[in-house]
Amino acid sequence: MKKYFVALAGLLTATLASVVLAHATVKSDMGLSESKAGSYETYRLQVPTEKPLDTTEVKLFVPTGLTISTFQALVGFDRSVEKNADGIVTTVTWKGKIGQQEFQRFLFSAKNPVQPTTLLFKVYQTYSDGSVVKWEDEDPKGKTPASRVEIK
Amino acid sequence: MNSRIFTATLVSFLLAGVVLAHSYLSSSSILANSILKTMPENLILGFSEPLEIGFSSFKVYKLETKTTDGAKLKLEAQALVTRVLALKNDLTKRADDGLETTASEAALVKLKLKLNLKSGIYVVMYRVLSVDTHITQDFFTFSLSSH
Numbered sequence: 001m002k003k004y005f006v007a008l009a010g011l012l013t014a015t016l017a018s019v020v021l022a023h024a025t026v027k028s029d030m031g032l033s034e035s036k037a038g039s040y041e042t043y044r045l046q047v048p049t050e051k052p053l054d055t056t057e058v059k060l061f062v063p064t065g066l067t068i069s070t071f072q073a074l075v076g077f078d079r080s081v082e083k084n085a086d087g088i089v090t091t092v093t094w095k096g097k098i099g100q101q102e103f104q105r106f107l108f109s110a111k112n113p114v115q116p117t118t119l120l121f122k123v124y125q126t127y128s129d130g131s132v133v134k135w136e137d138e139d140p141k142g143k144t145p146a147s148r149v150e151i152k
Numbered sequence: 153m154n155s156r157i158f159t160a161t162l163v164s165f166l167l168a169g170v171v172l173a174h175s176y177l178s179s180s181s182i183l184a185n186s187i188l189k190t191m192p193e194n195l196i197l198g199f200s201e202p203l204e205i206g207f208s209s210f211k212v213y214k215l216e217t218k219t220t221d222g223a224k225l226k227l228e229a230q231a232l233v234t235r236v237l238a239l240k241n242d243l244t245k246r247a248d249d250g251l252e253t254t255a256s257e258a259a260l261v262k263l264k265l266k267l268n269l270k271s272g273i274y275v276v277m278y279r280v281l282s283v284d285t286h287i288t289q290d291f292f293t294f295s296l297s298s299h
Contacts, residue, residue, distance in 0.1 A: 040283065040284050040285065067202045067257040067283050068202075069201045069202055069282065069283050069284050070201060070284075083259070083260075085260070086253060086255040086257070086258035086259065086260055087198060087199070087202070087258055087259030087260030087261075088202055088255070088257060088258060088259060109284065110283075111202070111257065111283035111284070114256075
């Protein structure tokens with residue numbers, strides 16, 4: 001019985017945490033913050049608009065070792081990528097509108113690094129007034145933390 | 153009957169899987185069917201999706217042929233590909249000098265070409281594994297003209 005309550009409390013906290021912390025986050029398509037080394041995974045980047053303005057651009061810095069293969073087609077957004085000398089995607093920029101009180105999800109498939117590691121997903125979110133929120137703090141308790149996925 | 157439908161469904165699923173999520177050749181520094189006056193130092197192949205380089209092979213061979221007929225040439229090139237693409241330790245017979253690309257995953261692949269190659273028809277062939285584990289195999293030809 002006690003175990004049950006602890007589990008319930010844990011679940012509630014987790015649910016509340018995901019509601020309260022409206023950060024730009026990257027999770028697996030299953031909603032997990034972990035994935036398997038060397039496997040092929042679909043990820044979703046979720047970006048909320050948190051100002052009384054529209055979000056106009058989202059730029060993702062792809063962590064080294066993650067090989068993006070394909071993107072979900074997204075109506076209303078123009079996507080452009082930068083690649084390294086081996087043709088591997090290093091940044092992705094989506095231009096489009098995420099209105100007030102809205103969020104958008106950007107899905108992509110990628111091959112995970114072969115070795116266990118922590119992937120840090122840095123995201124720059126641009127608003128219609130030109131201001132940029134940089135989700136790049138490597139401290140998870142920071143004000144604008146970079147999203148993390150543990151590769152196990 | 154049911155099992156036949158099942159088999160047919162399975163086959164179509166398998167075929168669909170083969171068609172989707174493949175990495176295709178999307179660019180090449182030497183164009184298919186082109187005629188070159190000089191051989192460049194390397195060949196850069198671009199693919200639509202990243203590849204597992206360790207599980208992919210890329211080769212350039214000279215096609216020894218006297219035919220000038222396009223269809224016949226293609227058949228001869230195909231026969232050559234069937235014969236040599238899976239060969240190991242065949243670098244001495246090849247027109248390329250191996251990979252310049254050192255990354256384990258890449259969508260742009262650089263192949264060194266040997267020096268002093270003779271004029272004639274060359275076959276670029278590849279069998280590649282995309283990072284989402286699909287295999288694509290194909291080839292194209294180009295020619296090097298005599299000066």
